[in-house]
Amino acid sequence: MTLSQPSYEALTEHTAITLAKKLELFDSNADLVCHEIGDGNLNMVFRITEPAAQRGIIIKQALPYVRVIGEGWPLTLNRAVIESEALRHFAKHVPQFVPEIYYTDAAYAITVMEDLSHLTIVRTGLASGSTYPLLSTHIGEFLAKTLFATSDFAMGPQEKRELALQFHNPELCKITENFVFTYPLFDHETNDVEDILRPTAEALWNDQVLLLEAAKLKQTFMTHAEALLHGDLHTGSIFASDEETKVIDPEFAFYGPIGFDVGLFIANTLLSALAREESDRAALLFHITQVWDVFTITFSNLWRQNNVDDFAQVEGYLEYQLQHIWADAVGFAGSEIIRRIFGLAHARDIEAITEDAHRLAVKRNAAALGRDFIVNRSLYESPSQIVQALQQVVKGASIVHI
Ligand SMILES: Nc1ncnc2c1ncn2[C@@H]1O[C@H](COP(=O)(O)OP(=O)(O)O)[C@@H](O)[C@H]1O
Ligand SMILES: CSC[C@H]1O[C@H](OP(=O)(O)O)[C@H](O)[C@@H]1O
Numbered sequence: 260m261t262l263s264q265p266s267y268e269a270l271t272e273h274t275a276i277t278l279a280k281k282l283e284l285f286d287s288n289a290d291l292v293c294h295e296i297g298d299g300n301l302n303m304v305f306r307i308t309e310p311a312a313q314r315g316i317i318i319k320q321a322l323p324y325v326r327v328i329g330e331g332w333p334l335t336l337n338r339a340v341i342e343s344e345a346l347r348h349f350a351k352h353v354p355q356f357v358p359e360i361y362y363t364d365a366a367y368a369i370t371v372m373e374d375l376s377h378l379t380i381v382r383t384g385l386a387s388g389s390t391y392p393l394l395s396t397h398i399g400e401f402l403a404k405t406l407f408a409t410s411d412f413a414m415g416p417q418e419k420r421e422l423a424l425q426f427h428n429p430e431l432c433k434i435t436e437n438f439v440f441t442y443p444l445f446d447h448e449t450n451d452v453e454d455i456l457r458p459t460a461e462a463l464w465n466d467q468v469l470l471l472e473a474a475k476l477k478q479t480f481m482t483h484a485e486a487l488l489h490g491d492l493h494t495g496s497i498f499a500s501d502e503e504t505k506v507i508d509p510e511f512a513f514y515g516p517i518g519f520d521v522g523l524f525i526a527n528t529l530l531s532a533l534a535r536e537e538s539d540r541a542a543l544l545f546h547i548t549q550v551w552d553v554f555t556i557t558f559s560n561l562w563r564q565n566n567v568d569d570f571a572q573v574e575g576y577l578e579y580q581l582q583h584i585w586a587d588a589v590g591f592a593g594s595e596i597i598r599r600i601f602g603l604a605h606a607r608d609i610e611a612i613t614e615d616a617h618r619l620a621v622k623r624n625a626a627a628l629g630r631d632f633i634v635n636r637s638l639y640e641s642p643s644q645i646v647q648a649l650q651q652v653v654k655g656a657s658i659v660h661i
Contacts, residue, residue: 267323267336267367275305275318282362282371284316285309299495299508300327300604301334306374315376316361321368321510335430338510339368344425345512346372348487349401352408356401356506375505378498385494385531386608389501390542397504398497398524399553406517407561409487415567423484423514431490431511432481439594440477443602444470452601455619459626460601472633476590483587484514492520493595494527495607518587524550525588525642526595529628529649530606533621537653544649548642551588555581589639593632600625624652631658 270278272293280287289309297304303322308315321339325332343363350357362371381391411419442449445464452460463469489496490511498505525547532543562577570576599606600622609625612618628648632639638660639645648658 269322270303270305270318270320270367270369272305275307278318278369279307279316279371284361284371297326301325301338301510306376308374315374317358317372317374319370319372323368334434336368337365338428338431339363339370340365341426341428341431341512342508342510343370345487345489345509346370346507348409349405349489349506349509352404353401356397356504358505358507375498375507378500378503378505380495381497381499382494382527382531382606382608384499385528385543386534386611388539389499391499391504391546392501392542394497394499394504395528395546395549396553397499398492398506399550400557401504401506402492402520402524402550403554403557403561406486406488406520407558407565409514410485410517412562412566412568412571419514422487426487426513428490428511428513432513432515435490435511436477436481438603439598440473440480443594443598443600444473449603450601451603451605453619453622456601456622456626459623463597463601463626463630466630469630469634472590472636473594476587476594476633479516479587480519480591483516485517486514488512488515488517488520490515490520492523494524494531516584516587516591518584518589519591521551521554521584521588522591522593523595525645526592526599526629527606529592529645530596530599530625531608532649533625533628533653534606534608534612544646547645551585551642585641586636586639589632589645590636592645593629593634593636596625596629596632600629624649627652627658635660 272295276291276293279285279291285291290311291307291309293305293307295303296306303320305318306315307318321336323333323336324330325334343360346357346360358373358375360370360372381394384391407413409422414422489506489509490513491508496506496508498507528543528546532540535543559577562571609618609621612621631648651658
């Protein structure tokens, strides 16, 4: 491959090594090994290691189409630039929670970054029994710091609008608008519904109360440019160990509603909790309450110290903002749960449940929670009520809001 002429070429394991040497990330005579390790829906990820030196790097490359679908579904290469820029932006506020970026090439849609292979993708780790005790403390801090810093409250509206222009991301937003907010709520050809669960899905598709509230959430996603979001903060976008947490894959970054990032983390943690036996759930239910507690404490401190809005000190304004972020987060969590059960991209930890009766029960319970989060989001005053709803549903009871 050549990097001198700016025309796109998909990397192979061989040309990825050539690139790594050309960028002088390794000695020219180093013995390197490369494997394509991408397991996401969209991109290629090459891990290049120098076994003798026990070090490695990651080269992520966007394809000009959606990887899981193929060339029939073209997709902008600019997502690689968005991802690199978002990671660099997050690093200004929370360098401890993102991989270091070594190199970006817009024409080749390439991001070269720190190899995080000493950590585990959280969805995978949670499915095999890990609990990551610091996960929600770290993610709560990541969310509060990145979202506050890019909001009107920290930047003022002028500067914020300029940053929002840099993260204009219509093609990736369209994927979310379709595959999270729309198709799973209708009998769409891209959905993936187990035959035996069709009546459950059909009940949702015919539920006018649900559809109205789902429409309002989609509209909020499309129009509320509150802060620079990660945009796809599910547990497959987080690496962790018991001590460390790193957020990857912000190619869906754009200016949107703060509650979306919060809601996606809660939804995917809740799905992992549902997939576990009851006796192993407590550590994950803790993450649902802790992420919001850490978010509110950190966001409130930043508000008090760094808010440039003339109305910042008006009594009740911070509480109003937190209340609406929370209600949005609950609703978005509901949308994410329903799409991970009936949409195109399922939760791998739930799909991995081999016993049919157990997997179907988890999916039915998730669907009931997802519906209630969307329809009754204003009745959930705190994360403990999410935990209560989960406990009611797994016991086979109706969700009661006291
Ligand atoms: N910095 C990294 N270090 C080690 N592995 C990585 C890194 N980034 C991605 N990966 C691996 O590649 C996989 C896909 O990466 P991801 O960014 O989620 O791709 P996609 O955008 O296609 O979803 C991850 O699940 C992980 O296994
Ligand atoms: C047709 S794309 C579906 C889905 O894939 C993305 O996830 P990831 O990049 O982590 O593989 C995103 O969640 C999209 O909604």
